[in-house]
Amino acid sequence: MIAVGLLNWNSGQHYDHGGDCPCTQCGKPTPLRSHAGEPVHKVCAEDWNDRNPNAARHEHDGRDLGTQRFHSDPPRKSRRRNR
Ligand SMILES: [Zn+2]
Numbered sequence: 647m648i649a650v651g652l653l654n655w656n657s658g659q660h661y662d663h664g665g666d667c668p669c670t671q672c673g674k675p676t677p678l679r680s681h682a683g684e685p686v687h688k689v690c691a692e693d694w695n696d697r698n699p700n701a702a703r704h705e706h707d708g709r710d711l712g713t714q715r716f717h718s719d720p721p722r723k724s725r726r727r728n729r
Contacts, residue, residue: 651695654718655688680716691716 666675667685676687695716
């Protein structure tokens with residue numbers, strides 16, 4: 647088992663088909679975006695959460711990102727499918 651909290655980013659909103667942008671954490675290109683639209687690898691987001699368990703994320707390198715902690719997709723409501 648892994649101690650790091652893994653994020654659930656299954657939603658298509660996390661994949662930007664427009665192309666790669668530099669990850670705000672490691673600087674390498676990534677097509678992934680956080681909920682705030684910030685380019686970041688999922689593993690980098692998980693790593694950041696792990697290293698900053700209580701921090702609110704409002705800036706990075708002096709730039710105000712307007713973001714909070716990385717978080718998982720909300721549980722999907724099953725409106726369309728009745729079981
Ligand atoms: Zn990264």
